[in-house]
Amino acid sequence: MRVVLEMRNISKSFYGNQVLKNVNLTLHEGEVHGLVGENGAGKTTLMNILFGMPVIHSTGGFEGEILIDGERVNIDSPRKAMEYGIGMVHQEFMLIPGFTVTENIKLNREITRENILSKVFGKSLRTLDFPAMREDAKEAIGTIGMSIDELAVVAGLPVAHKQFIEIAREIDKKNLRILVLDEPTAVLSESEAERLLDIVRYLTNKGVSILFISHRLSEVLKVSDRITILRDGAVVDSGPASKFTLSEIAEKMVGRKLENLDLPPRTKELSDEDTIMSIRNLRVYMPGETVKDFSIDIRRGEILGIGGLAGHGKLGVANGIAGMYPAEGEVYLEGKPYKLNDASYALRNGVVYLSEDRRGVGLLLDESVEMNIAATAILAFGEFTRRFLFFTLYDRKKIREHAMEMIRKLDIRCKSPSQIVRRLSGGNQQKVCLARAFTLKPKILFVSEPTRGIDVGAKRLVLDYLIELNRKHGVTIVMTSSELAELRSICDRIAIVAEGRLSAVLPPTASDAEFGLAMAGELQGGTHRG
Amino acid sequence: MDKLLEWLKRVDFPTLVISLFLVALFFVAIFVEVPIPSLLSDSIRRIGMNGVLVLAMVPTIRVGVGPNFGLPVGIIGGLLGALISMQLGLSGFLGFWVAVFLSAAICVGIGLGYGWLLEKVRGQEMMVGTYMGYSIVAFMSIMWLMLPFTNPDMVWAIGGKGLRYTLTLDKYFGHVLNNFLKFKVGGVEVPTGLILFFAGACLLVYLFFRTKVGLAIDLVGQNEKYAISSGVNPKRARLVAVVLSTVIAGVGIIVYAQSYGFLQLYQAPLFMTFPAVASILIGGASIRRANIRNVVIGTVIFQTLLTISLPVLSQVTRGDVTEVMRLIVSNGMILYALTRAPREAG
Amino acid sequence: MEKLKKVLISYAVPIFFSILCVSAVLVAKIPPLFLASEIVRRLSRNTFLVLSLIIPIVAGLGLNFGIVLGAMAAQAALFFVVDWKIKGIPGVLVACLMASAISVVLGWLAGLVLNKAKGREMITSMILGFFANGIYQLIFLFFVGSIIPYRTRQFLLPEGVGLRNMVDLYGTVASALNNAWVVRIGTIRVFILPLLIVGVLCLFITFLFKTKLGQDIRAVGQDMHIAEVAGIDVNKVRVIAIVISTVLAAIGQVIYLQDIGTVNTYNSHEQIGLFSIAALLVGGATTRKATIWNAIIGVLLFHTLFVVAPSAGNRLFGQPQVGEFFREFLAYAVIAFALAMHGWRTKRILM
Known part of the structure; x- marks a missing residue:
């Protein structure tokens, strides 16, 4: 198979924080290449580098090289990327809301005609040839098998249509050879997602290579020829899709071996009867991390871990309790009803929250x-x-x-x-x-992603301090983290969130496979008690 | 030497340029034999006179809505207070303090409305503020003609209706602060009361920003989400800051008027805003950060510049060149602040 | 019913001003023929300037308070045309050419400045106007007659340095365009040439938005980020929009001043910025959306009010001053209102 694209030793830092480390990626002609990893693993950054997005070049560029057809290229703007036949369907819609479907599909690739003024003042005054543009748009929409009015204004269309218009726009680019799909199915229903996967196959048959990014691992497995897994900005594994199972991927995305920390003993043992906070049917409206229904009893003096894949709502729990995002549900603190949506109330009652978004x-x-x-x-x-x-x-x-x-x-x-x-x-x-x-002086401390973006030595110190807070000062800790190994090293038990719901509560000693299944929401046998 | 370099790095570039220009002017002033003591007296008086108005910029900048371009909103409140005090026929310190307290009360009311409006237009405060200022000045111009003031010192001599353009404060509270404990050293006249009042106002604002409410305002300006997670209500913090700024503006115009000796109505409030904004920026503030030091340094530099440049430049050309220079310096300064790249994204 | 409500809300400003105009006309008891001739004249005099605001709005830069730069360029050009004694239509042409040349440079600089102040374009363009006004005064109060040679003594201040407050265009370019072709309808004199020029500009703007450049301007105006990702050079498009606007404003100011006949050296340009923007907004434009019709309707409504406000004020309050302050208040208030609406909407989009 011919190699179309090669990214070699790509490294990138934002504000002195390294987000990509020597990443290598090859893309064959006509293949679907799945790219998976946790939030912050560096997928989107890698794709932004490939597409020459302004955000990369306004923060100091990147290291490494990109080869197309074996030749080194310098992609410093989206325009360059397009010239090389790279198309991208972004996670957030890149459609101009006030424009019609046609105008969006032909954006900056409009078909124009000469007129008197353009002969004098140059090409930018050429008139737009709307009928011809309309024809093109119609054809592109037809190719993906949709029936969308090409003269409708985009703003009023359903999200699924917008997603397909983005794809139609890429298909309309006649030189398209590499197409990046960043979370293309996130806003689609199941049948719509099916159709999207059909379009993906249609494109690969035409020789287009596709980089497919998705949180829906089952989808990635189904559609990809090969898969690359990123973690902490580095490639942890790469190979044919048939080599992996779903839980293996999940495990590789989050897993890491960490040397065992020596946990000091407690003066008082934990007890199921002594609950400091009980959460019932919590819903949190946090964009991208919605919690749909989460219930748990937190025991006084424990360290509870909350894990799960990105986008499934694990971060929403702490944000909801702390009053940072709108939340509803019943919560009791030391047996008394606890007021949600009031950050000041939370603080005054000893509920302290450290955000995952440190900066x-x-x-x-x-x-x-x-x-x-x-x-x-x-x-x-x-x-x-x-x-x-x-x-x-x-x-x-x-x-x-x-x-x-x-x-x-x-x-x-x-x-x-x-x-x-x-x-x-x-x-x-x-x-x-x-x-x-x-x-x-917290009674209960919610801490999210405490070690994200800090170096290994400092990670250790942060975890040590959390243990000290817990053991010496008796602070109950709820730690949310994308790093399973970290959770397993200090937590008494770990709650896994999938699809906004509590999927399982596992002891830190549970097997990798069990964690993998729990994260995929497929662990049978309900919740274990740790 | 290193320390000097370090210090130079911290000083804002335009502050440095304008200060150097000022020093140069001083040397020229000595050279062309302009009486330095009278220049100094003049600039001290003008610093005290304008300082309080500049101080009004601090709360809104610190809470993150930018310089208060709606300064005339507060000034109108101040004028109303002063007018009522005059109508009551109060003179001396009594008249002054009554004017101050009345205008503070009126400004709290206006400030609440103004703050409510600014909250509705988050992100466009500077522009909306500017035009709110213009609108209220034009509206009050009508009101000055219609309001039932009757004191013959205040209304037009002919017809007896409608307030005059400028009202003389001699019989009321003109120069009360300036004359309080006034003394002369080597030909330099020091208006002690005025300086004390400005210093007191600075101290009060400084202290305010060390209280819980002040700290909340600071946090909202620096990082709204941090503020929320610390239990602050950002909307309330912004409202408090806008009201405070409006009140300071109201008091500021009374201080200005007593020192000037006249109360100026109609279009006059419009000409106060840009010099005040420019002053604090010259003092090293940005549209996101400001402190009392910026107010004092900025007012001192800007007012001294204006005072000294007049006699010096009029040696070269006509005196009204200073008016033009003021336009260029103040607007150039604001323009610089607006186009400065915001700090590295957080 | 819902639809009617929607229409009423979206045309609230023009409807409100129509009512205001009609009542003011009724109160003022101004002879209708006089009113009509005034309005026709103001339409030919002011519309071009108001139209110059449209392109930056579509490009997402909001109200371009920087048109005063163009106006200053026009005045500068006129001062020299008068000094060189170039008369009639050639004078106007030379003035337009010179003013356009200066405006291209000024507009380019303004565009660069505004690109450094994204999200704060309006306040920045306003301050830029004030700043430029300072430079303008420096040049025409202190440099003209000293550094810059100027022969016509009668326009200079007594010391021979600096221009007087008024520069007279009578005998040179005053009414040069107006008088080229006058049609009388009863007692109303209609100046055809300026109206024709306005018509040509309307056609040009319509044409522009059907071209590639126009499409780019619209795209940038709707969403800079998306336009950039689509490969459009956003900064360049924005600079072009400002340059076009400044040049149009310069030509518009020449048309305006040849009608007025005298240049108020240090005031004309300031007023023109305020009144043009207010007129456009009265016509129903917003800071994000403006059409040719907004400009025309705006000029009609705003200037009707302008003509009748003093006498209406006099009749109602016995003081003509009240009417004058009132029309000033309206100009500011309508801008404040439009800006508030703009701020309120942007905030809602962000939420």
């Missing part, structure tokens, strides 16, 4: 280390304050003292407590977040 939610990037640690405590509890005349002011001296203590305790590497947080490394930023959480 976006968890930190004030341009503020000092000490203010990052203290600000929430000042607001929620009026800590570190003193009276002055008729004002209650925050007290820099008290803040400084506390910050120094936290810096010492957590070994935060900074020049001084007044250094701004943006300049710190990912690991040290996370330590600042932990210091902030500790300052809030």
Whole structure:
């Protein structure tokens, strides 16, 4: 088989954070190549590099090389990519809402005619040839077997139609050779997804090579000839689709061997009777991580893990409890009803949350280390304050003292407590977040993706500190993570979320296969108790 | 040496250029034998006179809605307060304080409405603010003609209806702050009361930003999501900031008027906004971050520049060149701030 | 019923202003013939300027407060045409050519600046206008007559440096276009040539949006990111839109000033920005959508109000000043309202 595309040793960093490490990928003529991996594994970044997206080049470009038909090419803009016959159906729709279907399909590839003015002032004043454009659009839509009015305005169409229009646009590109489909079935119903897979096969028969990205692993298995699995920005496995089973893929996406941590013993054993928080039928409306129905009892003093594949809602649970996204359901804290959708209530009742989005939610990037640690405590509890005349002011001296203590305790590497947080490394930023959480004296701490984007040494320190919080200070911890190994190393039990629902509660000692099945939502036999 | 370089790096480029220009002007001023003491007295007076208005920019910038281009909204409130105090025939400090408290009360009301509107147009606050300012000034121009003020010092001599363009404050609270504990050192006149008032206002705002409410405003401006996760209601924080800015603007115009000696109505409030915005930017603020230091440095540099450039430049050409220079410097400064690349995305 | 409601809401501004106009006309008791002749004249005088705003709106840059740059270029050109004593239509042509040349440069610079302030284009273009006004004053108050030679003493300030507040166009280009072809309908004089030029511009704008460039402008205006991903050079398209708008504004200002007959050296351009934008918005345009018809209807409504407001104010309140302040208030308020609507909508889209 002829190799159409080769990506060699691709590496890319955003703000000093490496998201791709020496990734290699080859694409044969007329094949469907499945690309799978967790959120943040680097799939979308890899495809953005291939398509020359502005976001890559405005953040310093990438390392490595791209070869098309064995020749090195330099793709620095989407226009270049198109010239090489690369098409892309983006995860978010790239359709102009106010334009008609025809205008969108022919966007920037309009058919034009000469007129007097264009002869004088150049090509950009040529008139659009609408009838011809309409013909083309009609043909492209016909090819994918849809009946969509080519003169309808896109804004009012159903999402599935928009998805197919995107594909029609790519098909209309006569030089199309490589087509990237990024989560093409996410918005489709089952029968629509079937049709999409038919179109994929039709295209490969015509010799187009397809890179297929999807969270629906069963779909990837069904349609792909070969599969590449990414984890943490590196390729962990690649080979013919027949080589893999569904749970193997799931396991490889999330699995990692981690040396065993020595867990210190507890002074008081956990008990099923002593519940600190019980969650009943929780629904959380968090875009991309919707929780549909989640119930669990959290035991006082335990470390509960929440795992699952990206997009299935594992991140939504903590966000919902903490009041960051609209939530409904019944929640009891120490037996008393707990008010949802109120971040301030959560804090005052000892429910503290550390966001998975450290830079976006968890930190004030341009503020000092000490203010990052203290600000929430000042607001929620009026800590570190003193009276002055008729004002209650925050007290820099008290803040400084506390910050120094936290810096010492957590070994935060900074020049001084007044250094701004943006300049710190990912690991040290996370330590600042932990210091902030500790300052809030949590009864129960929800921490999401605590080790994402930080180096191995720092990961260890972060996990150690979580254990210390739990064992020494008696804080109940609910840790959400994409890294199964990490969950298994410190959690007492692990709840797996699939399709927005609790799929299973497994002990950390359960087998990889069991975790794989649970994540796919296919583990029979209900929930285990750890 | 390293420390100097480090310090230079931190100083904003335009602040540096304008300061250097200012120093050059001073040297020229000495050279052309312009009386330096009277220049200094003048600029000190103007700093105190304009400073409070510049201070009004701090809350809105810090909460993340940008400089308060709707400054006239607050100024109108201040003018109303001052007019009522005049109508009541109050003079001296009594008149001044009554004007201040009345306008603060009026501005709280107007500020609530203005803040509500700005919340509705999140992301377009600067533009909407500017035109709200223009609209309210035009609307109040009608009102100045219609409102039932009767004090003969205030209304047109002929017809007895409608307020005059400029009202003399001599008999009321003109110069009360300027004259309070005024003293002279080596020919330089220091309006102690005025400076004290400006310093006091700065201190109050500084203290406010160290309270819980002030901190909440700061957090919303820096990272709204962080603020929410700290239990802050961002809408309320923005409203408080806008009201505060409006109140400071109201008080600011009274301070300005007492120092100037006249109350200016009709179009006059419009000409206050851009110099105030420019001042804080010259002091090193950006449209997202500002502190009291920026206010003080900016006001000092900008007002001194305007005072000194007049006699110096008029040696070369006509005096009204300073007016043009003010236009170019202040708008150039705002333009620079608007086109500056936002900090690295978070 | 639903449909009627929708129509009423989307045309709320023009409907409101129509009512306002009719009542003001009734109150003011202005002779209808006088009103008609005023309106026809203002239509030929102001429409071109208002039309110059359309392209940046379609390109997603919002209201281009930077048209004052074009207006300044036009005035600068006229000052020299007058000084060189080029009269009649040739004078107008030379002025248009010079003004266009200056505007291309200014528009290009403005475009670059606005590309650095994406998402804040309107406030930036407004401040840019103020800034340019400072430079303009520097040039015409202090450089003309000193650095820049200027012969016509009568337009200079007494010291021989700087232009006076008023520069007279009578005897040179005043009414050059108007008088080329006048048709009388009763007592109403209709100036055909300026109206024809407006007609040509309307055709040009319609044509432009049927070309590749027009399509690119529309695409960029709807969504910059998608346009860029589709391979359109977004920054270039935006600069082109601003350049076209500035050049049109310059030509529009020449047409406007030849009708007025005198240049208010330091004021004409400022006012023209405000009144053109207000007129377009009164015609039902928004900061994201504008058509030729919005411009024409807007000029009709806004200028009717302009003509009748002082006498209406006088009749109602016994003070003509009230009417004058009122029309100023309307101009600002309609812009504030349109901007508020714009902000409110953008926010809803983001939610």
